[in-house]
Amino acid sequence: MNFQKILKVHNIVEARVGIKEWMVPSASTDRPWLAEGEEKRLLVRQMFAEIAPTYDVCNSIMSLRLHARWRRAAVRALNLKKGARVLDACCGTGDFFPPLREAIGPTGKLFGFDFCLPMLTRSALKDQSSFRGLGDACRSPYQDGSFDAVTVGWGIRNVPDIDAAHREAFRTLKSGGRFVSIDMARPKNPVIRASSHFIFGNLVPLLGKLFRVERAYKYLPESTERFMTREQLSESMGKAGFVEISTKDFFMGTICMHLGVKP
Ligand SMILES: C[S@@+](CC[C@H](N)C(=O)[O-])C[C@H]1O[C@@H](n2cnc3c(N)ncnc32)[C@H](O)[C@@H]1O
Numbered sequence: 684m685n686f687q688k689i690l691k692v693h694n695i696v697e698a699r700v701g702i703k704e705w706m707v708p709s710a711s712t713d714r715p716w717l718a719e720g721e722e723k724r725l726l727v728r729q730m731f732a733e734i735a736p737t738y739d740v741c742n743s744i745m746s747l748r749l750h751a752r753w754r755r756a757a758v759r760a761l762n763l764k765k766g767a768r769v770l771d772a773c774c775g776t777g778d779f780f781p782p783l784r785e786a787i788g789p790t791g792k793l794f795g796f797d798f799c800l801p802m803l804t805r806s807a808l809k810d811q812s813s814f815r816g817l818g819d820a821c822r823s824p825y826q827d828g829s830f831d832a833v834t835v836g837w838g839i840r841n842v843p844d845i846d847a848a849h850r851e852a853f854r855t856l857k858s859g860g861r862f863v864s865i866d867m868a869r870p871k872n873p874v875i876r877a878s879s880h881f882i883f884g885n886l887v888p889l890l891g892k893l894f895r896v897e898r899a900y901k902y903l904p905e906s907t908e909r910f911m912t913r914e915q916l917s918e919s920m921g922k923a924g925f926v927e928i929s930t931k932d933f934f935m936g937t938i939c940m941h942l943g944v945k946p
Contacts, residue, residue: 715898716905723843724819728799730899731775735801737894738776745887746934750778753933753940757834757863758782760931760942763791767831770855771795772820772848773838777806777813783834784810796824823851830856835864840910849923856945862925863942864916867907870936879937883907916941 715726734741742750758779763769765788771779774795783793793810796818797803806815818824820835821844833852842848852862870876883904891900911919916939917928925943932939
């Protein structure tokens with residue numbers, strides 16, 4: 684099937700570049716968490732293409748199905764009105780779509796984009812009336828001031844330039860619009876931190892072994908260890924222009940939500 688046909692079959696509305704840009708090259712390292720810049724971009728895309736078929740089931744097991752609750756909390760923080768226009772960046776298989784749709788109602792406009800086609804094609808099942816496109820969070824395919832809210836779920840950790848992704852979220856928001864990002868975090872309490880380090884470092888890779896995607900599930904604990912702190916993420920959001928920046932922890936501080944407003 685050719686590229687345009689794949690986009691049509693999966694009702695993917697936008698692709699501003701051709702298939703070559705979206706082809707997944709073969710891996711050049713077995714330690715993608717050490718990659719930076721363009722190499723990180725390519726390796727992360729390849730990794731998600733690999734785990735796309737089992738992403739939803741692994742996500743539910745690892746979060747004990749609590750991820751849906753955290754997403755609902757994030758959507759509540761956006762104070763959305765019926766009919767609002769929202770964008771889910773790095774939307775993956777579209778797990779943010781159902782709570783967002785519930786908040787904006789049938790008249791709302793829901794957009795989602797991701798740079799990994801195998802993840803994106805699975806998102807149609809979560810909200811058939813959403814507008815879904817291929818795109819990179821560091822150069823968002825949408826115009827300035829397009830949205831009342833922008834969400835990112837477990838995506839910011841994976842982008843090669845976090846400052847650029849925050850700037851793009853800010854740029855595409857309307858004045859007064861809200862941004863929320865949820866991702867992994869390092870617990871502040873040293874005891875919880877040590878136990879979560881043990882659990883993540885051992886159980887998550889075991890799950891990867893079970894689903895034969897070992898490298899990808901080693902990436903989760905390794906990339907979390909190297910991820911920006913809560914304070915660094917807030918600072919990056921502040922540099923992008925966000926105000927009223929706040930954070931909220933979930934799951935004993937292993938998950939953290941960042942919220943910001945465009946003045
Ligand atoms: C852990 S998954 C999260 C998917 C979804 N947001 C969720 O909450 O389940 C991370 C997603 O971010 C996407 N991603 C990573 N870097 C990206 C980038 N620079 N631009 C667009 N998508 C990106 C990956 O392809 C993947 O689908």
